[in-house]
Amino acid sequence: MKPRVDVSVVLGMCGPERSRSATMLARRERRVLIGASGYRTSAEHAEHVRTSLLGFAATPNLSVVVEFPSDARPTDVIGLLLAEDNFPGLDIRLTSILTVVDASHIRNDFEDEEYVVADRVDSSSESDVVQVARASFVIDQIEHASVLALVNWSAMRRGDLTALMALLSHLNPTARITLDRKTVSRVPDGGQAPISKESETPGWVRLLNDSFEPRLADPRVSAFHYEQLRPLHPARLIRMLDTEVEQGVHGTVIRSAGFCSFATRPGVIARWDHIGSMISFEPLERVTGDELLAIGQDLAFIGMDLDRPGLTAALDACALTDAEFTLGSRHWATFYDPLPRWNLIVRPR
Structure with missing residues (x-):
């Protein structure tokens, strides 16, 4: 032994x-x-x-x-x-x-x-x-x-x-x-x-897996799971993060993380990783065919004095509208995208 x-x-x-x-x-x-x-x-x-x-x-x-x-x-x-x-x-x-x-x-x-x-x-x-x-x-x-x-x-x-x-x-x-x-x-x-x-297992993972049971609670502290099937418009998202999340309009978001997709980068699932005033989006996996319909936003938010309805509405406003969505991915490629270019090599999750 x-x-x-x-x-x-x-x-x-x-x-x-x-x-x-x-x-x-x-x-x-x-x-x-x-x-x-x-x-x-x-x-x-x-x-x-x-x-x-x-x-x-x-x-x-x-x-x-x-x-x-x-x-x-x-x-x-x-x-x-x-x-x-x-x-x-x-x-x-x-x-x-x-x-x-x-x-x-x-x-x-x-x-x-x-x-x-x-x-x-x-x-x-x-x-x-x-x-x-x-x-x-x-x-x-x-x-x-x-x-x-x-x-x-x-x-x-x-x-x-x-x-x-x-x-x-x-x-x-x-x-x-x-x-x-x-x-x-x-x-x-x-x-x-x-x-x-x-x-x-971090709290944000447990939120996404519906197994989130923190041992301690306080009225000022909250967390919620955000889901949205439509891809995000990157320019609207960055503007919302800068003018609303960063400025604390909907409370103080300490941590948010999960998985997201951008209309200008169809077929790629990205990791959303945010702490404090910093956020990054890293490509994880490329999907094709029918799986494209399942790509959306699957995010966890943890913070202080969070206005869940307000933050949810702000995030929803970053997703494609009915008119934008019906135009298809070829038109989505023409949207302004301020995010850094991703490496073409996409690593699996």
Whole structure:
């Protein structure tokens, strides 16, 4: 039987708070700590993690806390730890992903448009240098956590704190949220099912799958599933996003994501990915024939003080009208399209 190593991962954009939480967790649970300081890149740190864990092959039933750098994506971390080729002779069990959330500036983090240079570490410890928005790291680490440790919250008003906790619960309905660092240091024991590549499902995915049940609620926080069969007019959509969503006309949209289609790009399903003030549309799949009739909008919206009827009407106004729709795709190609050109190579979902 392979020696078993239980691994608890600690993530977070605030380095000092993340490191303190990882250290406290290791001390409290008497676990070995693999820290994140002293490494220039995520790739170097990932190799250090791999080498360190392999060094425990002679120690049976070991428990380890691994702190990852700010630019670590949970999906990459899971891929690294659960790839059997990376750890021959070891049974790696990922027991928890703890994300440290700094309540004092998390709302600003959602709006952070700064792009940072990061290493995308895959399951074989190889990496590609990419530029990723800081807000994207923030949302990924929240959406894929099993525990959300909220720190620096004591100065917040009670109503603002409960709204923030509800918002986090909407972004990640399955995560346990705690305000007490001592409490949050206690992670699932060996009797709980380990995390797999499919374990943690973001709130927006659950909304689309009609399995959305956040643990916490607040009158200011809401979410809804938007569907529309007709393709979008890209120019009208961008204008609506700039003048209505960006300006908070229909409340504050913190997160929206899902799948969409544009009249000027017929037959292509795109991923809609929006956080704060940034949005991107990435081509995913090309369809033909009868499947074209099924292409439309399948989107999840999560935010504060949302005016659902108003936002729904604004989105509906971006879809093709009856007159436009009957003209057909050849005429749709003449519509003004302000979006960047897509790569002709379309990746499957």
